[in-house]
Amino acid sequence: MPASYSRGCAVPRVVRAMLLALLVLITMQDYRGGAQAHERPYFMPSVERDRLHGLISKGGWAKEDYARLKSAASTGDGFAAGFLYALDGDPRDAAIANNGC
DSSP: OHHHHHHHHHHHHHHHHHHHHHHHHHHHHHHHHHHHHSSSTTSOOHHHHHHHHHHHHHOHHHHHHHHHHHHHHHTTOHHHHHHHHHHHOOHHHHHHHHHHO
């Protein structure tokens, strides 16, 4: 009886290991596919950039946030500058982001 008990215990472990391996493979494929879907995966896609520029030009709250980010970037906030570089592409923001992060 102990031999059948140990066999019964090993099957769930093997199944769990296979499911975990399958989950890791699926996750890695999705991650790589997302990065390859954009021309510049570490920058903002042009559709999102256009959407945000539209919000900034039309919405008061967006203009205020944009001005706050510009002010923060001008004082050396690397994260704000990095976002603005992704949004506007200004090389000055990239320099601040490289120094500030």
